Amino acid sequence: MTADSSPLRLGDDITLPLGTSWDLGEGAVFSLTNPANGSSFGSLKTASVTQVNSAIEAANSASQKSDWAQLPPHERATCLYRASELMTERRDKLAMLQTLENGKTLKESQGQVTSAAGITRYFAAVCETLTEEISPSRGNYLSATMHEPYGVVTAITPWNSPLTMAAQKIAPALAAGNAVILKPSELTSVVSIELARCFIDAGLPDGLLSVVPGGADVGEAVVSHDDVGMISFTGGTETGRRIASAVAPRFLPTILELGGKSPNIVFADADLELAAKGVTSAIFGSGGQSCVAGSRLLVEAAIYDEFMERVKAETAKIKAGDPLAEDSNIGPMASFAQRERVEKYVDIAKEEGARITAGGSRPEGAAYDKGAYFLPTIVEGLQPTSRLVQEEIFGAVLVAMPFEGADHVTALANGTDFGLAAGIWSQDVTKAWNMGRQMQVGTVWINTYKQLSIAAPFGGYKDSGLGREKGLQGLRAYQQAKSLYLGGFQG
């Protein structure tokens, strides 16, 4: 391999780790735009379909010939521990690239590098400690269940948190003994290539990890290749549906981490100060561009007006600004296209008769003129069936509604096609716990929000997805079980 281990310098031609070498892409050219000021900071030659095919063939060959899957788990783990260390050493570069590409504040990007390193370290530890199983014997034989990799795993990631999303797929898939093809969003390709560089520089066998940047055409090419044994996708629900249909005839296992429209429920007996801070950061953190954003606020009618005043006061404290500035709480939207999408939804809200009680527009002032900024927005007065309540916006728009009693709020909370997460705020822990069990979602937070542990399974109910990532089972998800029976014992 002709791996260039030096971290990338902007302005260089960006080479892609493809199969056994680092090459220039031969596909469409994508212009790299900083959403904080609209400036171009280079261009990326994406992978061509021919390059995608040869990277997958190299991955298949590496998974069969490199002995990676046969290595004792602690030796695979050693490589992942080293990758984790490299992420930490390259934290500043990785964080800066993510911020340049998607406008997250530098503070948040730095935290996400630390998370990506932690995720990788966690799966190294799982890899070397997970045990195989001997099941109870029902006769004179021994039965053991072994877990084997699928071969080539295709990992497809979105643009909102490319570092953690990619680490969350690459680390367990490699730990499980697979080769990986990473197809990042075209918006966040450069940071994804640099993350992959940490795994490659840690000593992975040639060809075991490739990155094929590009748009939907490259995504379709990686999904449709016959040598791919499994798909792990994070992105929008409609794209997930398309991928599930495309792979159904081949019975490919899939993990689909999809969209959300998560309810945040505030009962009258909640600690209202804590709840107001929690509700505000649940939606407006990362500019609302988070799959688990608490985008639907359901407030018990008796405290609705008072609580909304508190939420508006917290919202007014959020400072949108240059993502590199220490005092910015949120940066711009990740792209100008994403801001257009949010603006379209604000127009729809007005058509649906909503009251826009905070934000609803771009911030004013020279500091904001060139960037994709949009103010944190609160929308009230809508019916549960309205588009703003039912559809994922993926931006800083909170839709608030009152409720009367537990049955009403359960119906409202579960009344969308999504089922990713929910928040519940009450000082009656028994009530909150019981309500949590009623939520048709994969994650429930009580008196907190967006706490995420790599050790706890994560995924969606209903249209929010299929399968689970993270936790011990997060590694098993990239393996298939094989039971072996050994008989012929004497006596």
Ligand code: NAD
């Ligand atoms: P998207 O679905 O448009 O794209 C996701 C990825 O799929 C990108 O890499 C894209 O290029 C690729 N892609 C697009 N069409 C494809 C096709 N036909 N075949 C294969 N790949 C294809 O999503 P996005 O706009 O990048 O990200 C935002 C979405 O991601 C939101 O809906 C958000 O909720 C979701 N998301 C979910 C989670 C989760 O864990 N559940 C986490 C983060 C983001």
